Amino acid sequence: MTMRVRGAALVLTAGFFVAAAAETAATRAADIELGRYLSSECVTCHGAAKAHDTIPNIYGISETTFAEVVKAYRDKSLANPVMQNIAGRLSDDDIAALAAYFATAERQQ
Numbered sequence: 485m486t487m488r489v490r491g492a493a494l495v496l497t498a499g500f501f502v503a504a505a506a507e508t509a510a511t512r513a514a515d516i517e518l519g520r521y522l523s524s525e526c527v528t529c530h531g532a533a534k535a536h537d538t539i540p541n542i543y544g545i546s547e548t549t550f551a552e553v554v555k556a557y558r559d560k561s562l563a564n565p566v567m568q569n570i571a572g573r574l575s576d577d578d579i580a581a582l583a584a585y586f587a588t589a590e591r592q593q
């Protein structure tokens with residue numbers, strides 16, 4: 485039984501990577517564009533001009549880590565109330581788009 489469950493998880497994981505690889509360049513560009521649009525709210529705090537010690541840099545974080553962290557704020561397993569409130573308004577698609585954008589965007593000077 486344990487073996488069968490593990491096998492299913494492996495198949496799911498493989499399926500995920502195939503699906504990710506099949507994502508077209510156009511879809512990817514659209515994701516990044518949506519992320520850029522949604523990022524205007526984030527940049528009011530996380531943009532370089534206003535960033536300070538209590539607000540971390542969020543540019544260049546790997547997409548996987550970025551999505552995990554924002555979802556952890558959304559489900560309140562990370563404690564910051566400001567980020568919980570902001571993440572609470574984001575869908576999975578929004579988070580994926582933001583992750584794609586911030587992973588690739590240059591930090592504003």
Ligand code: HEC
Nearest residue numbers: 525526528529538539540542550553554564566567570582
């Ligand atoms: C009102 C200011 C503010 C806004 C707006 C804001 N954040 Fe944050 N963000 C913070 C603060 C403060 C922290 C640090 C919280 C902590 O210490 O847990 C943080 C932490 C984060 C982190 C974790 C970074 C790390 O290295 O731990 C991510 C990712 C993040 N924010 C993404 C976003 C995204 C995406 C948006 C826009 C949808 C956004 N933030 C909007 C203030 C803000």
